[in-house]
Amino acid sequence: MRSVIRLALPLLLVAALPLAAQEKVNSAAMDKIRNEGLYKSQVMDVVSYLTDVYGARLTGSPTTKAAGQWAAEWLTKNGAQNVKMESWGPFGRGWTNDRFSANVISPTRYSIIAYPGAWSVGTNGPVTGDVVMAPLDSESDMAKFKGTLRGKWVMMTPTQDLPANFNAFASRYTDGFLDSLAAPVPVSQGNPATLFSTANRVAAQMLALKRSQFLVNEGVAGVLQYGRGDEGTVFAASTGSRDPNASASVPTIIVASEHYGRMARTIAKGIPVKLEIDAKNTFYDQDLNSFNIIGELPGTDKKDEVVMLGAHFDSWQTGTGATDNAAGSAVMMEAMRILKASGLPMRRTVRIALWTGEEQGLLGSRAYVKEHFGDPATMQSTTQQSKVSAYFNVDNGTGAIRGIYQQGNAGVGPIFEQWMQPFADLGMHAKTMRNTTGTDHLSFDAVGIPGFQFIQDPIEYGTRTHHSNQDVYERVQANDMMKNAVIVAAFVYNAANRDELLPRKELPKPRPAAF
Ligand SMILES: [Zn+2]
Numbered sequence: 001m002r003s004v005i006r007l008a009l010p011l012l013l014v015a016a017l018p019l020a021a022q023e024k025v026n027s028a029a030m031d032k033i034r035n036e037g038l039y040k041s042q043v044m045d046v047v048s049y050l051t052d053v054y055g056a057r058l059t060g061s062p063t064t065k066a067a068g069q070w071a072a073e074w075l076t077k078n079g080a081q082n083v084k085m086e087s088w089g090p091f092g093r094g095w096t097n098d099r100f101s102a103n104v105i106s107p108t109r110y111s112i113i114a115y116p117g118a119w120s121v122g123t124n125g126p127v128t129g130d131v132v133m134a135p136l137d138s139e140s141d142m143a144k145f146k147g148t149l150r151g152k153w154v155m156m157t158p159t160q161d162l163p164a165n166f167n168a169f170a171s172r173y174t175d176g177f178l179d180s181l182a183a184p185v186p187v188s189q190g191n192p193a194t195l196f197s198t199a200n201r202v203a204a205q206m207l208a209l210k211r212s213q214f215l216v217n218e219g220v221a222g223v224l225q226y227g228r229g230d231e232g233t234v235f236a237a238s239t240g241s242r243d244p245n246a247s248a249s250v251p252t253i254i255v256a257s258e259h260y261g262r263m264a265r266t267i268a269k270g271i272p273v274k275l276e277i278d279a280k281n282t283f284y285d286q287d288l289n290s291f292n293i294i295g296e297l298p299g300t301d302k303k304d305e306v307v308m309l310g311a312h313f314d315s316w317q318t319g320t321g322a323t324d325n326a327a328g329s330a331v332m333m334e335a336m337r338i339l340k341a342s343g344l345p346m347r348r349t350v351r352i353a354l355w356t357g358e359e360q361g362l363l364g365s366r367a368y369v370k371e372h373f374g375d376p377a378t379m380q381s382t383t384q385q386s387k388v389s390a391y392f393n394v395d396n397g398t399g400a401i402r403g404i405y406q407q408g409n410a411g412v413g414p415i416f417e418q419w420m421q422p423f424a425d426l427g428m429h430a431k432t433m434r435n436t437t438g439t440d441h442l443s444f445d446a447v448g449i450p451g452f453q454f455i456q457d458p459i460e461y462g463t464r465t466h467h468s469n470q471d472v473y474e475r476v477q478a479n480d481m482m483k484n485a486v487i488v489a490a491f492v493y494n495a496a497n498r499d500e501l502l503p504r505k506e507l508p509k510p511r512p513a514a515f
Helices: 002-022 027-039 043-054 062-077 139-145 175-180 193-218 257-268 322-342 363-372 383-387 410-426 441-445 461-465 478-497
Strands: 081-088 094-106 114-116 127-133 153-155 222-227 252-256 274-284 290-297 302-312 348-355 388-393 401-405 430-432 451-456
Touching: 027 322, 027 410, 027 478, 043 062, 043 322, 043 478, 062 081, 062 094, 062 290, 062 322, 062 348, 081 363, 094 114, 114 222, 114 274, 127 257, 139 193, 153 257, 222 257, 252 257, 290 322, 290 363, 302 322, 302 363, 302 383, 302 478, 322 348, 322 461, 322 478, 348 363, 348 478, 363 441, 383 388, 388 441, 388 478, 401 410, 401 478, 410 430, 410 478, 441 451, 451 478
Parallel strands: 127 153, 153 222, 222 252, 302 348, 302 388, 388 451, 401 430
Antiparallel strands: 081 290, 094 274, 114 252, 127 274, 290 348, 401 451
16 A cells, blocks of 8 residues: 555655645634634633543542533533443443552561552551562562562552653654654564564463462462552553453552652561552442543524544543543544634534543444444444544644644645645644554545644654643643644644545555454
8 A cells, every 4th residue: 555655655645736726715714713813812711621620530539420421511511412421332341549558567667659550459447567578570489479478569560760851751742853754764574573473472371360269268468569650650551351251369569669669679678568558449330331521503595414533531640630531532522612703604513522432442433434434344334424524633732833743644635735734834834645553544545534643743752741640630731722623623624614525545454353
């Protein structure tokens, strides 16, 4: 596929020249959108409600539902119609951590930075036990430690040396780097390791099951996991199961690297460490389904055709899901508000979707696409599939939008080129044929609907906030957010009003085990 594109590119560019020239952009509308978004912005207020008032939005938890109801009301209040929380599932049980403390009580007293893994069982009140280092990487290791771990807090991995941070957590893409994205990427021949790693993965899963059962049988107090990160930042996600029929397990606590290191180095000297942890976790299995938040701005003469914009609403549990992904959700909600407040007519219906279940595998967006547009496993499409011009997604943190990934779609290049021009002063000018992965636009791309993610400056995302306890309001950059909402609103406006639907790639082949 890609080599064909490389050959055809010069031809396409020639063919695209008149197309680019033909792509009309309504500059008065662009100005209206810009003014509404830069001078009357509500985007940071939305972020604060989602993060400060509601907080972590793990799919299935009552907090996520309450935050979802608030977002639905906000959309209605700001002019969206047909707003609903559309159910999908089954997802599994919800989970919250309601109380947590972790304190070393001897040889000296100090509290530690730590978090229960999502879906971990709780401690049922404060539990005190000795900390031990017990690597359980094989059945022979289990045999060696059998009968010695009752009531203990078990560490299984050694500490790691933490290099000093010489690099900034945030950076702005240079124009040179952005231009380099335009270069075609070599087609990778597939990674031979994948075959091997599948067998490895199965073996690792089997060992993990045996180890989990061994820990239950031993009656340990719980497991202490080494938390990736430093300087108090802990990257943490799930350690338990959302399956209501999951087998028994022990509390699993993710500990900041510095505090894990202090305990490990102390016991390595033969000095006992006594640790008290109190983790009150609650599971919710009344309703195993989850929801997506949907709302619309009805179109006019082309109202049966749709332009979608969206972001995932769910987050992990240790921060407040600020940059991942209250930032994207707020940008999309604000874009809806801007379009409505601008009073600009839109020919196609504009539909927002805020997904849950993204962190567990794009579950909410996949369910929605399968329900409304088609099944990637069979490529059986509904009539609606042909009426969606595009889906625009934001899920790369708080950083300013600097461009867009065309996701292998050559036809949109010249069009996006024109759409970006009114925002060149905001730093928006890059486009690349490359794909970007790992988020909800893939659910649309998989059934042949153009799905796009934007190129964003890497602002403390991979380095600090992505799935960490530092993912909080303070890490969200207001100026970037306002620009992002303006650019998204403008792209959606242009897609809603151009004469034609956006060009499409070749329809994907059925993929039984898509994703
Ligand atoms: Zn995300």
